[in-house]
Amino acid sequence: MKGSTDIQLVEALIFASPEPVDLSRLAEIIGNVSHDDVREMIGELNRQYAESERSFSIVSGGGGYRFATQPQFSRWVRKLVIGSGRLRMSRAALETVSLIAYKQPISRSQIEAVRGVDTGGVIRMLLDRKLIRVKGRDTGPGRPLLYVTTTDFLTYFGLDSLDDLPKPAELVEADRRFWSNTLSTEDNT
């Protein structure tokens, strides 16, 4: 029974972890098991998955073990993940769209001056998704294209106009007040 619980525990931990988990972390949390024990349990789990034709297995990568779906389902999974209707963005896209939203109209070189990296790909993607559009050219040297956010952008976020964008301070100022109230002992630590 004890063995069965440990192997279930390995499964639960790998499943729930947001990042790949390595053997030592698993062994540490379970307690009283060696790295080899854990490795063996992972092997046993994968045998069980194969036998019962599960659509997933445990793979190693990213510095530890994690669950992965079997490659033959990727076509459908892709449909699900991409077409979910919820906005997904990379960190780079998020930063770029935030600069355009708050500093519009803005040129690509102005964005790159802040972010410090090439943003060509990200801008194309945002244009494709109709979150931003081109609105004229700057009067400065090279007359670069200027970008602004679109009506789709406003609609997605439920805004009536750009004036309604939350000012970062509105969201964070409250926080500062909270911290200074509760954390008056902070200086000591």
Place this chain on the structure above:
Amino acid sequence: MKGSTDIQLVEALIFASPEPVDLSRLAEIIGNVSHDDVREMIGELNRQYAESERSFSIVSGGGGYRFATQPQFSRWVRKLVIGSGRLRMSRAALETVSLIAYKQPISRSQIEAVRGVDTGGVIRMLLDRKLIRVKGRDTGPGRPLLYVTTTDFLTYFGLDSLDDLPKPAELVEADRRFWSNTLSTEDNT
């Protein structure tokens, strides 16, 4: 063989999705299956998991289905994912989010009028955990930001929709009027 593939596909889709997937989305992606078929396949998968003593199963909530670990492993899983937002909420947070769920869209000052205390820190925490989000501004003086609950809110509490919560009185009233109207017309016939 086709049946086996469909059930694997249901499993793979729910397994890979970062958020709950609803029946119609599953049926749509798989194609040529009814909602009942999908529901039955989910039941069959859960039977298989119980039989092979898997540490997780498919649960419903947040308007769809998702995988979740069995409660008996939570002690260990919590050690692994500490700080990732699976901690019981404080009373203040629970009251604030209840009020938002109930009266949404609602501004911070409206919340504070009811709770009688500064809620800046709590709101920030709820935003961080994506249980609430900003949705536009009030039209009143100062045009304060308005907050609404998210799908993650539903998922967190295992609710399928906001209808599962008590409704604001005006709605209840409207409901009653609707029903009494319908009933009285029925009487006439």
Place this chain on the structure above:
Amino acid sequence: MSEVYQVSTPDYAGPMDLLVFMVRRRELDVAYISVGAIATDYLAWIDKTPSLDFDNAGDFILLAAILLQLKAAELLPSPKPEQFDLELLAGDQARSGEEIAALRETVMRLADLEEQQIDLFDGGGVYISGLDRELAGEMLADVTLYDIALAFRSLIRELPPERTHIIEDIPYSLEGQMAFIVSFFKDGKRLAFNRLAEALDSRLAVIMTFLAMLELMRIGSIAVRQPQPFGDLELELLDSRDER
């Protein structure tokens, strides 16, 4: 090499400093945490540990004290209501009693639901084979306005501050401040400069008033004395009309 003590309670397991951090951030309700139980566990752990690291022990005592303080603050009656003031909702917004009951029920319902859900953990990082990295791993799902505002804020914060010179209109004049000083003499002929300064609300006002004082000295309207080195200045009104 000293080991750091790990707290283990039904609601939290991990280092003590993280526990205090989370209580402060209100991610964890201190009401659920027994400081007594933590202290007892800690003492038991000390007994088993061969050598005591005084730095760590000091840290622990400090953190335990902070935790106790936070807990005490939570337990003390607060001048402001900590829970819904539902009557306020009833009065201020003219809501019905039905609504108050529904709201109270919402809080209880959500507390129950949370209790049922708290021990279920979603799959955290399932890797989707055959999907490009961007889509599978690095996408932020469900981007919100809050994310956009925070991203903008952190980008802007990293920038060097813009160098701007703001030219402000000075709301004081020499003549005005001279009249201001003279107005203080209506009760008598002597006046401490500090009394003047108390009535001034900015650095600029103090500077302008000081200049006005020098000007009044120059035209012979007042005399200024300093009885002690670094002491307060004493102003005396001279009867200028007599001299004329």
